Amino acid sequence: MARIWNKFIPFSNGAGTPLKRKVFVAMSGGVDSSVAAALLKKQGYLVTGGFMKNFSAESWNGVVDKDCPWQRDMEDARKVCEKIGIEFRSSNFEKEYREKVIEYFFSEYAAGRTPNPDIMCNQEIKFGIFLEKALEMGFDYIATGHYARVVKSGTKNYELWKGKDIKKDQSYFLYILNQFQLARTLFPIGEYTKAQVRELARQFGLHNTDKKDSQGVCFIGHINLREFLKQRLPERTGEIVDPSGRVIGTHPGAWYYTIGQRHGLGIGGGAPYYVAQKDVINNRLIVDAEFGRLVYQTRVELSDVHWIGNEPAMPYECKAKIRYQQAGQDCTVEGSGDGIVVKFKRPQFAPAPGQSIVFYDNDMVLGGAVMEE
Numbered sequence: 001m002a003r004i005w006n007k008f009i010p011f012s013n014g015a016g017t018p019l020k021r022k023v024f025v026a027m028s029g030g031v032d033s034s035v036a037a038a039l040l041k042k043q044g045y046l047v048t049g050g051f052m053k054n055f056s057a058e059s060w061n062g063v064v065d066k067d068c069p070w071q072r073d074m075e076d077a078r079k080v081c082e083k084i085g086i087e088f089r090s091s092n093f094e095k096e097y098r099e100k101v102i103e104y105f106f107s108e109y110a111a112g113r114t115p116n117p118d119i120m121c122n123q124e125i126k127f128g129i130f131l132e133k134a135l136e137m138g139f140d141y142i143a144t145g146h147y148a149r150v151v152k153s154g155t156k157n158y159e160l161w162k163g164k165d166i167k168k169d170q171s172y173f174l175y176i177l178n179q180f181q182l183a184r185t186l187f188p189i190g191e192y193t194k195a196q197v198r199e200l201a202r203q204f205g206l207h208n209t210d211k212k213d214s215q216g217v218c219f220i221g222h223i224n225l226r227e228f229l230k231q232r233l234p235e236r237t238g239e240i241v242d243p244s245g246r247v248i249g250t251h252p253g254a255w256y257y258t259i260g261q262r263h264g265l266g267i268g269g270g271a272p273y274y275v276a277q278k279d280v281i282n283n284r285l286i287v288d289a290e291f292g293r294l295v296y297q298t299r300v301e302l303s304d305v306h307w308i309g310n311e312p313a314m315p316y317e318c319k320a321k322i323r324y325q326q327a328g329q330d331c332t333v334e335g336s337g338d339g340i341v342v343k344f345k346r347p348q349f350a351p352a353p354g355q356s357i358v359f360y361d362n363d364m365v366l367g368g369a370v371m372e373e
Contacts, residue, residue, distance in 0.1 A: 022046045023186060024134035025143045026126055027080065029073030031208050032145030034080040035197050036188040038204045040143060041084050048139070049081040051090040052130060054097040054121075076208050083206060091133060093125055100124035106232045112280035113354030114258045116173075123176045131181060141186050146170045149190035150182050151364075157309055158182035160365040165193040172324045175358045175368035176306055226256045238283035240265065243276075243294055254278045254285050260295070260350025274350065296347035300371050302340045302357065307367035319360040320344070322351050322371065328360050340369065 025037040027049040041047045051074045074090060081088035101120050108115035126144060134142045147163030148171045158179055163169040177185070189197050201209040233255045240249035249267045251257065257264070261275045265287065276294035277286040288294040300322075312318075314335060319328030320342060330345035342357060351357075351371050358368035 020046065021141065022048070022139045023141045023143050024048050024050050024130075024137070024139040026130055026145075027051050027077040028145070028214065029076030029080075029208065029211075030145065030214060031201050031206070031211050032147075032189055032197060032213075034077070034145075034206050034208055035200045035204070036143050036145045036186075037080065037086060038084045038206070039188040039200070040186070041086055047084075048087045048089060049077055050130070050134070051077045051088070052125065053090060053092045054094060054125060055102075056094065076211070080206055080208065084204065091130070093129060096129055097121070097125055100128075106229070108354050109229055109255045110233055110280070111354075112254065112278040114352040115354055116356050118173045119176060119356055122173055127177055127181045127185065131184060135184070141184050143186040143188055145189055146174060146187050147190055147194075148174055148187045150185060150187055153309075160308055161190075162360075162363045162365070163187075163190045168194050171365045172321055172356070172358050175308070175356065175365050177308065178306075179308070182308070226252075229253075229256055236283055238285065240267065240285045240287055242273075243286065243288050243292060248273075248287070251285055254280045254283050257285060259352035276350070295350055297351050298344050298347050300342050300344075300348075300351050300357070301373055302342060302369035303338070303372050305340045305367065305369040308365060309367075312366070318366060319362075320357050321360070322348055322355065322357050331359075333359065342369075 023040050023045045025033060025040065025047060027033045027037060029051070037047055037049050053070055053074065056070050078088045101117050101124060104120050105115050105117050127142075131142050147165050147168040149161040149163060151159040151161050153159045156179075160171060160174055160177060160182060162171045192200070198209055233253060235252040238251055238254055239247050240251055241247050249265065251265070255278075257275050257278060259275055259278065262272055265273060265275070265285075267273050267287070271289050273287040274290060274292075274295050275285055276288040276292065278284075279286065286294065312333075314333065316333045318331065318333065320331045321328055329348060332343045332345075333340065334343065335341050353372050355371055356368050357371050359366040
């Protein structure tokens with residue numbers, strides 16, 4: 001088989017010749033970030049691998065899955081660095097991760113909202129303190145194993161585009177990036193599919209070629225959500241009611257559920273019910289049938305609106321995703337300042353307050369926001 005790294009498309013973000021550019025690669029021990037580092041080395045960049053220890057069972061005074069294998073992941077990253085001949089460094093950001101991501105995680109559930117820790121981790125850790133540390137140490141760029149692309153537009157602006165592999169595209173989790181961050185970030189595997197990345201790993205002779213992708217909460221991994229939340233949010237029996245207010249069941253705590261959830265309600269018989277609203281003050285879940293008026297919404301209020309480039313003139317028609325693997329939905333963004341709303345052409349299933357909505361123009365990410373009521 002031909003070596004497919006020769007198909008690598010040069011970065012179009014104004015870096016110029018890469019021969020003397022220094023890149024600090026965020027390496028998780030997985031195949032994606034490993035191939036990203038190997039590609040950059042092959043292209044002539046001066047590459048250093050950086051492992052972040054953000055969470056460990058021994059540092060968390062509570063219940064967490066014992067399988068939080070940071071030692072194994074760090075050793076995998078170190079072995080890859082040795083294989084491709086680059087320096088390896090490690091950093092401990094557990095304090096910052098706890099303050100910025102875990103506290104946010106608990107506070108959002110306590111407020112009856114659904115957090116997105118992956119986006120917060122990107123904002124505060126990977127493209128926050130990791131980028132700051134890299135620049136302080138004299139690196140020109142950071143790089144990650146995200147399936148996304150950075151494209152230079154004109155003489156100043158940078159654009160965020162979807163990864164070529166639509167099934168693995170991670171641009172949804174990166175909409176919070178700004179011009180400063182995009183100008184200093186490389187996504188080497190954004191032009192490849194996952195299958196091609198694994199083939200590249202084999203060609204580079206990497207030991208973690210077939211390592212499974214990480215799952216669960218960013219850097220924490222698989223957790224039993226209820227058991228994890230119980231550390232701060234104890235069980236308290238409440239009512240489950242239908243849209244008319246009729247009590248049809250009970251639950252152990254409204255904060256343990258997410259909007260759109262079907263399983264775990266304990267309501268038997270008849271058509272399935274979905275969580276449509278959460279009243280954490282009165283500890284009550286309001287459920288509705290699959291096509292009930294409370295489950296589907298056509299209008300959602302937004303907060304923390306972020307545009308990667310210039311804010312478009314309102315009203316603005318585009319595509320939007322209210323969850324990671326959803327197809328783009330036709331919508332219109334309206335309003336200004338703190339009064340931004342999105343109106344969908346077709347009703348959307350269970351938009352959850354606290355989750356992110358991301359706007360697209362074909363493959364380009366325009367920006368996004370946090371959904372409210």
